[in-house]
Amino acid sequence: MGKMTLEDVNSMYFDVLKELGNIGAGNAVSAIANMLGMMIDMNVPSIRMMEASKLGTAVGAEDETIVGIFLEVCDDIEGSMMFLLDIPSARYLVNKLMMSDATADKPFDEMELSALKEIGNIIAGSYLSALSSLTNLVIAPSVPYIAVDMAASILSVPAIQFGQFGDNALLIQTEICAEVAINGYFILMPEQDSYEKILTSLGISL
Amino acid sequence: MSQVIKVGMADLNICKAPDVITTLGLGSCIGLVLYDPVTKVGGMVHYMLPDSKQVRNNSNIAKFGDTGIRELLKRVIAAGGNRNRLIAKIAGGARMFEVSGLSDVGNIGARNAAMAKAVLKELGIRLVAEDTGLNYGRTVELHCDTGEFYIKSVGKPVKII
Numbered sequence: 001m002g003k004m005t006l007e008d009v010n011s012m013y014f015d016v017l018k019e020l021g022n023i024g025a026g027n028a029v030s031a032i033a034n035m036l037g038m039m040i041d042m043n044v045p046s047i048r049m050m051e052a053s054k055l056g057t058a059v060g061a062e063d064e065t066i067v068g069i070f071l072e073v074c075d076d077i078e079g080s081m082m083f084l085l086d087i088p089s090a091r092y093l094v095n096k097l098m099m100s101d102a103t104a105d106k107p108f109d110e111m112e113l114s115a116l117k118e119i120g121n122i123i124a125g126s127y128l129s130a131l132s133s134l135t136n137l138v139i140a141p142s143v144p145y146i147a148v149d150m151a152a153s154i155l156s157v158p159a160i161q162f163g164q165f166g167d168n169a170l171l172i173q174t175e176i177c178a179e180v181a182i183n184g185y186f187i188l189m190p191e192q193d194s195y196e197k198i199l200t201s202l203g204i205s206l
Numbered sequence: 207m208s209q210v211i212k213v214g215m216a217d218l219n220i221c222k223a224p225d226v227i228t229t230l231g232l233g234s235c236i237g238l239v240l241y242d243p244v245t246k247v248g249g250m251v252h253y254m255l256p257d258s259k260q261v262r263n264n265s266n267i268a269k270f271g272d273t274g275i276r277e278l279l280k281r282v283i284a285a286g287g288n289r290n291r292l293i294a295k296i297a298g299g300a301r302m303f304e305v306s307g308l309s310d311v312g313n314i315g316a317r318n319a320a321m322a323k324a325v326l327k328e329l330g331i332r333l334v335a336e337d338t339g340l341n342y343g344r345t346v347e348l349h350c351d352t353g354e355f356y357i358k359s360v361g362k363p364v365k366i367i
Contacts, residue, residue: 052216052254053214053215053216053217053254053266053269054214054215055215056214056215056230056231062230062231063230063231063345065360068302068303070302070303070305072305107361142305145303145304145305146303147302147303147341147342148360149231149233149302149342149343149359149360150230150231150233150343150345150360151231152215152230152231152232152233152343153231153232153233153300153302153342153343153344154233154302154343155233156215156231156232156233156234156235156254156302156343157233157234157302157303159215159254160234160235160254160255160314163216163254163255163261163269164255164261165261165263166263167263167265167266167269
């Protein structure tokens with residue numbers, strides 16, 4: 001077996017990874033739905049191979065302000081994970097959690113940023129624990145980090161990480177939505193070596 | 207009528223007055239401009255990583271500081287910039303997430319900025335202004351008619367360096 005590179009990830013692996021995204025995000029979405037007592041839907045995840053330098057446009061306009069929650073993932077699977085929300089959705093979640101009724105144009109204060117981090121933590125934690133129990137791999141997330149900034153600036157962080165290994169980035173992306181519009185994305189970005197581990201642990205011979 | 211030329215990530219281009227050259231949402235990347243105030247010719251490179259020699263797959267020269275800045279210099283001179291008059295300005299190199307420890311995520315911005323300075327020094331080009339580091343993204347524009355470098359960030363006034 002040769003060393004697997006991102007370019008070798010073919011359509012069958014795509015399906016497996018998509019299913020992983022589905023299970024992870026499904027778990028995460030029910031965690032938020034429980035926390036907030038509301039219905040949240042998600043779309044079928046998409047797996048995209050794109051140029052790392054185009055990541056800035058992955059979820060919308062490059063200069064749109066969004067909320068990015070970022071976690072590093074370590075142990076058996078190395079990589080990072082992001083949960084991205086547009087501002088009205090983030091504001092909605094925070095208001096719901098903190099029982100306030102601030103409008104979307106009000107900037108987040110410290111307390112609210114901390115609440116968003118916690119939302120990110122719960123979401124990422126449930127996403128990763130679903131992956132972990134499916135694959136029997138140990139997956140440990142770091143504490144969450146948050147940034148409210150332009151999409152391109154936030155996504156430059158994973159772009160650079162992928163850029164160190166090649167020109168492409170593989171995204172497992174799931175969109176969520178709710179009765180009131182919550183637009184968010186999960187992006188899981190395992191490092192190259194971790195694909196092999198994920199696929200092998202699921203009994204797929206490479 | 208002036209045009210706006212857009213430079214993507216891991217990309218570079220040149221620009222002449224009265225046009226404007228811009229890149230959106232610099233995070234930990236660096237946006238470096240070279241500008242000749244007499245012929246009003248300039249250019250911008252938006253690179254992601256400092257050093258092409260540390261990476262195996264390094265075919266895109268605009269992706270790296272060491273190769274990208276040199277290529278930009280070549281292109282700006284070819285477009286009518288005089289090497290002795292060129293000045294440089296840089297922006298970006300932010301630390302978007304307050305990641306603890308010495309992981310790559312935390313310090314890549316600072317390494318990118320350091321590479322810009324090292325390469326400019328080696329090439330003998332003056333760095334006249336910079337706005338780097340900290341923890342926020344920047345959209346930058348070089349106005350070739352004046353040489354002004356506009357820096358726009360979320361929730362902050364426009365800065366001109």
